[in-house]
Amino acid sequence: MRVLLIGSGGREHALAWALAKSPRLTRLFVAPGNAGTAKVAENVALDPNDHAAVLDFVKSQNIDFVVIGPDAQVVAGLGDDVRAIGIPCFGPSKQAAQLEGSKSFTKALCDEMGIPTAAYAKFDAEAPALAYIRAQGAPIVIKADGLALGKGVTVAMTLEEAEAAIRDCFAGAFGASGAEVVIEEFLEGEEVSVFVLCDGINSLPLATAQDHKRAFDGDKGPNTGGMGAYSPAPVMTPELMERTLTEIIAPTISGMAARGTPYQGVLFAGLMLTQDGPKLIEYNARFGDPETQVLMMRLTSDLLDLLLATATGQLAGHTAEWDPRTALTVVLANRGYPGSYRKGTEIRGAESLDTDTLRVFHAGTRRDGERLLAIGGRVLNVTALGSSVEEAQERAYRAVDAIDWPDGFSRRDIGWRAIARTRA
Numbered sequence: 001m002r003v004l005l006i007g008s009g010g011r012e013h014a015l016a017w018a019l020a021k022s023p024r025l026t027r028l029f030v031a032p033g034n035a036g037t038a039k040v041a042e043n044v045a046l047d048p049n050d051h052a053a054v055l056d057f058v059k060s061q062n063i064d065f066v067v068i069g070p071d072a073q074v075v076a077g078l079g080d081d082v083r084a085i086g087i088p089c090f091g092p093s094k095q096a097a098q099l100e101g102s103k104s105f106t107k108a109l110c111d112e113m114g115i116p117t118a119a120y121a122k123f124d125a126e127a128p129a130l131a132y133i134r135a136q137g138a139p140i141v142i143k144a145d146g147l148a149l150g151k152g153v154t155v156a157m158t159l160e161e162a163e164a165a166i167r168d169c170f171a172g173a174f175g176a177s178g179a180e181v182v183i184e185e186f187l188e189g190e191e192v193s194v195f196v197l198c199d200g201i202n203s204l205p206l207a208t209a210q211d212h213k214r215a216f217d218g219d220k221g222p223n224t225g226g227m228g229a230y231s232p233a234p235v236m237t238p239e240l241m242e243r244t245l246t247e248i249i250a251p252t253i254s255g256m257a258a259r260g261t262p263y264q265g266v267l268f269a270g271l272m273l274t275q276d277g278p279k280l281i282e283y284n285a286r287f288g289d290p291e292t293q294v295l296m297m298r299l300t301s302d303l304l305d306l307l308l309a310t311a312t313g314q315l316a317g318h319t320a321e322w323d324p325r326t327a328l329t330v331v332l333a334n335r336g337y338p339g340s341y342r343k344g345t346e347i348r349g350a351e352s353l354d355t356d357t358l359r360v361f362h363a364g365t366r367r368d369g370e371r372l373l374a375i376g377g378r379v380l381n382v383t384a385l386g387s388s389v390e391e392a393q394e395r396a397y398r399a400v401d402a403i404d405w406p407d408g409f410s411r412r413d414i415g416w417r418a419i420a421r422t423r424a
Contacts, residue, residue: 001304002027002062005041006048006078007069008034010331010363010381011289014296015069015303016041017359022304029061035372036362048073051081058087066090067307071147074265074286075101090307092265092285096256099263100285103145103182110280113251117280118184118272126170129181133162139186143282144169146177153223155186189274190417191281192233193291194241196249196269197306199315200262203253204306205245206320207298208233209291210417215338217413224338225378228414230328230389231294234421235273244271244278252283264310293361293381294327328392328415329383330400332408334364337377341407347372348404350380357385358399379408389418 001024005016013036020028020040031054033043046053048070058066066082068074068091077094091097098105110117118141123129133140133156142165144152152174156162169178195206209231215221236244248269256263268284268291287295296303300321309315334341350360350372361383364376382399386392393415400410 001025001064003029003065003067003304004044004054004058004061004063005030005067005069006054006073008032008037009070009289010361010378011287011292012069013037013040013361013363014293014381014383015067015287017361018296018299018303019067022302024302024304029063031057034362035365035367036360038367048078049076051076051078054078055081055085058082059085063087065304065308065311069286071100071284071286075147088308088311090265090311092263093261095261096263096265097285099252099256099267099283101146103143103282104180106280106283107182109252109255113255115248115251115280116277118187120182120184122180122182124180126166129166129170129183130163132183133159133166136183136185138162141184141186142166142169143182143184144174144178145180145182146174148174148177152177155223187272187274187279187281189272190235192236192271192273193229193288194236194244194249194269194271195287195291195295196245196267197310197315197320198253198263198265198267199310199313200257200264201253201313202315203245203249203267204315204318204320205241206266207231207295207322208236208241209288209294210235211288211291212411212414215333215411217411222338224333226288226290227331227333227411228329229288229290229294230326230392230415230418231291231298232326234389234418240273240278244269248278248280264313266310289363290329290331290378290381293329293359293383297327297359297383297385298323298325323385325385325387326389326392326418327383327385328389328396329361329381330396330410330414331378332380332382332400332403332405332410333378334374334376335407335409341377343375345374345405345407347374347379347408350403350405353382353399353402358395359383360399374405374407389415389422393419
């Protein structure tokens with residue numbers, strides 16, 4: 001098969017690395033890709049937002065299958081455009097992708113299907129939103145309704161933080177994504193990520209993971225797109241997984257099908273494990289980043305087979321097999337991220353570290369001759385396998401310390417929850 005993968009981040013490098021192992025693969029293109037994907041595929045200088053250019057490439061290169069990585073292209077309906085020319089595509093329809101593209105859409109579905117989630121209210125003007133949070137008090141959660149690169153959520157521990165977040169949204173900090181705001185009750189508990197493949201009717205649970213959203217150790221600092229992750233998440237017991245599939249995933253799939261917008265793709269559920277059981281925080285309509293990096297390190301099944309079965313409605317009977325070891329990834333980010341940062345600084349020593357138990361997945365990188373340059377906020381994902389969380393963590397940080405990049409930084413406590421649990 002000739003496959004085109006859309007995207008340029010660490011998620012896409014991990015997906016490309018996994019797809020490249022499939023015996024069914026003839027040729028793999030990544031658009032636009034990065035310095036890491038260039039090692040396992042052919043990068044293509046395409047703008048994924050230019051759907052016409054993508055379709056021209058698909059036709060001219062006789063592409064058999066398209067896989068969409070990033071949220072922006074999923075929500076913009078690139079999958080619909082690819083399917084319209086008769087090519088199977090992994091990624092939900094534009095209508096189904098509203099599960100990620102609109103927080104209020106998902107909340108309405110939860111109301112309709114009885115899916116456990118945080119109590120909420122929706123506002124399209126600043127004054128009533130401010131009045132609402134003053135009546136509710138803090139802590140409280142403020143969310144831009146649309147896509148905001150993982151940065152549109154504020155968990156406000158004080159009223160002042162909540163007011164500032166609302167003013168930011170309505171002042172245009174997130175563009176059109178912040179024109180509507182969803183305000184939610186603050187849920188106590190531990191967060192976990194669950195991934196499920198859905199072909200519109202059938203579903204196949206994948207693995208669990210835990211992400212670290214805050215920029216600094218101890219879960220301090222601003223929210224980011226994710227500074228590290230590990231899989232599996234020990235907190236997610238078989239009982240909790242069964243409740244999640246029954247109370248959250250199954251009614252979502254049936255509710256979307258009943259609306260005439262069946263969900264085909266990967267459903268990424270961000271959950272809060274509360275005293276009352278799992279509650280849905282949010283849905284994403286694509287693989288997570290950096291969770292994909294740890295999932296792909298553990299997946300032993302043929303990824304291409306699984307994604308194609310999902311996209312063509314033939315998921316029934318498929319299984320996903322996993323390495324029982326723990327995978328842990330540490331994000332090396334540009335100093336200043338998620339704020340402003342320098343671009344074009346050189347990274348040394350990152351490309352000789354790969355082994356059977358360690359991979360350095362690239363995100364914001366590009367090649368300049370022999371030099372490897374940092375051009376993004378999150379730049380490298382140092383990902384290790386280990387027989388325990390501690391072993392995976394130790395391997396990952398040993399590799400992080402071997403990389404010579406003065407402009408980079410990372411959290412030093414990825415996996416702390418799981419390690420604390422083993423020591424309790």
